[in-house]
Amino acid sequence: MTTSTDPTPFATLLSRCAPEWEAYRQHAFVRGLAAGTLPAEAFRRYLRQDYLFLVHFARAWGLAVYKSRTIAELRQGLDSLKAIVDLEMGLHVDYCARWGIDEAELEALPEARETMAYTRYVLDAGHRGDLLDLHVALAPCLVGYADIARWIETQAFTVRGPANPYEAWIAMYASEEFQAAAQAERDWLDARLSGQTAGRLDGLAATFRDAVRLEVDFWQMGLDGAGA
Amino acid sequence: MTTSTDPTPFATLLSRCAPEWEAYRQHAFVRGLAAGTLPAEAFRRYLRQDYLFLVHFARAWGLAVYKSRTIAELRQGLDSLKAIVDLEMGLHVDYCARWGIDEAELEALPEARETMAYTRYVLDAGHRGDLLDLHVALAPCLVGYADIARWIETQAFTVRGPANPYEAWIAMYASEEFQAAAQAERDWLDARLSGQTAGRLDGLAATFRDAVRLEVDFWQMGLDGAGA
Amino acid sequence: MTTSTDPTPFATLLSRCAPEWEAYRQHAFVRGLAAGTLPAEAFRRYLRQDYLFLVHFARAWGLAVYKSRTIAELRQGLDSLKAIVDLEMGLHVDYCARWGIDEAELEALPEARETMAYTRYVLDAGHRGDLLDLHVALAPCLVGYADIARWIETQAFTVRGPANPYEAWIAMYASEEFQAAAQAERDWLDARLSGQTAGRLDGLAATFRDAVRLEVDFWQMGLDGAGA
């Protein structure tokens, strides 16, 4: 996150929530994915809830479209919606199938508390504030998954390739395409965060911190699923 | 609108606002389009504002995505967004170019009061109520344009083909594709309106009537543009 | 609006929309109120629609309560709501009664396009943006009426006292209490506008200008009522 030059505004926001960010990035669930040692049942629990998460994530990008002021913002929201609804949901259904979760099961799933907590927090942050508040609340997801995939790639205990049952998950988020989307989001955030008042930045840092905490809970929910 | 069998719930809604609907469908602006006699300046004024309208129309469909409860509703909203942002906006820019309005002019346009009135009314109806309220407020646009195109096709004074400078406009909304989209919307509305309480239907009829009145104003704004 | 020292941020915002602000403040409707020459029918049309306006104005302050981040903001929104619902609506009903408009008529009123346009614009500005956007869109009303009352007080053609049938209207908005409420709003706006980026201020100025334009239309609607 640090460079030889001044940190960007988003990097500064991140550094204000460093303990929460590390708790998120280095969570036991993530370590288990990296090492390939995560219990399958934990992953299945995560996968199922992540499908429900995607539905609300799509709703959040719908809200972003509503909140747009420019054609560029409209297109940004629409592109995210397409990525989620046209691409990720399908991949998710396929992925779930490979792990023995069929579509009928996905449709009938009860929503876990941790899924409700994070998704509704994001939606309320977006409604209460403006487009920037919404993006900041969403950042732990898009920017976070990209950062986590890069972190996994650099750990000594990480196992890549067919020996790791979670290779496909790691590869997706480490992919050039996903990394580029996350970088585009960071660039957008840097441009928008630049020049904001200290009071505004405090509020955004609080939103970001809460959102990261709720992402930590989401990993934990998966892990707890292994014992259920 | 009438058939030999019972009217559908949406047809009943329409029949409750028949004077407003006819004022919309048979407006002097529409007659001018049909006969090819509309002053070019009136059409240009309409075209320019319709571009701004599209931006808020896209925002309304973003709101519809946010308000969705099912994957089918998410996809319906996304499909409408794609149609507007990926297709209609581009067509509109091309169309404007043919009428001597360039993109830079479109970007810098001040928003007419009539554009603000209708678009913001729709957005508030959607926020205040649920997805059905939003669709009902949007119906005069999608369903209305399809109905108007069909009405134009049956009038004795209508001129079709190259002799009518507005042929492209008529052809677009009379096209099978647009008519099918409008019919799909009517079907969705019929399914949702069915079985609603009388009080709920009264509220929706009021929303629909107001939205139609504001569409009438939108035509009038175009017409007034000819005298400016 | 100008002082010997630097203008406040809100005064700067005002000065960016000076032509619209003067069109609002010095509108023929306002001049007619000041001189006591406004046709009674114009005033009645305004009064009726202003009642409907109050309903949506209350909704806007409900939205402000929703958008609050602090107890102070909650209380600010609640105080405005109380002022509107507990006080102004009652005064309005009484006032209307004195002008021969009874409450049953008020309840059954169709909403004028100008009422819809301004109120829905404010509500959308508030939903799309944050609490500051909402306040800026509301400012032409609260701050504007106070400014207009002060302007009336300094005009040579103004008639005060029983000779002016609109004395009660002028006195209400010129009252110390209303002026203090408007000043409190200006102070809040000055505090919030301070330190905002140039891009943010441009956006807020555009919102403010549009809202002022729609207030001008609201006066005009009253005036047009005299000829109806």
Place this chain on the structure above:
Amino acid sequence: MTTSTDPTPFATLLSRCAPEWEAYRQHAFVRGLAAGTLPAEAFRRYLRQDYLFLVHFARAWGLAVYKSRTIAELRQGLDSLKAIVDLEMGLHVDYCARWGIDEAELEALPEARETMAYTRYVLDAGHRGDLLDLHVALAPCLVGYADIARWIETQAFTVRGPANPYEAWIAMYASEEFQAAAQAERDWLDARLSGQTAGRLDGLAATFRDAVRLEVDFWQMGLDGAGA
């Protein structure tokens, strides 16, 4: 909940979520309040978070004001806001003081996940749907606390009077005033639920069930506080 005659629409909604409702009403936290055996630290954790809850509860009633369609609905929302901001928040601060929690501590509190989960769920249910969805999501709180106080009053293990450190809490929610407010809400819900389609009632029951589950978590959060 049952009577010799047909159950009301709200009673039917309740009966569809009977297991969740009983888990809420008979939670160990509630039993501890009734018997006076709840660890003080559990109550303190609950009290602190309930203060934050009130802030978002007020925001929810602000949203209800925004969503109103009639003067009666405006007043209903405003009355609830006054009860929360003018009355309950003050009582809460006093109550907290008696339990050794000062106002400065309240202002600086981090929000527990369970507080975020329930409050944001309610706010999103209200935004996504209409005023009825919002009320249904809020019902476990207002109607639930009244029902819980009545349930406490009928249990053999309940201790009333100075021997129970939670007497004031029980007395407040068992009070005629609070019971009357809850009954008014039930009456409103019965009127609105009546005649709704089966599909609509299914959706509302799902919202109600989720909200009750999140209230159960809120009790559990208090209880977990005792061990922290």
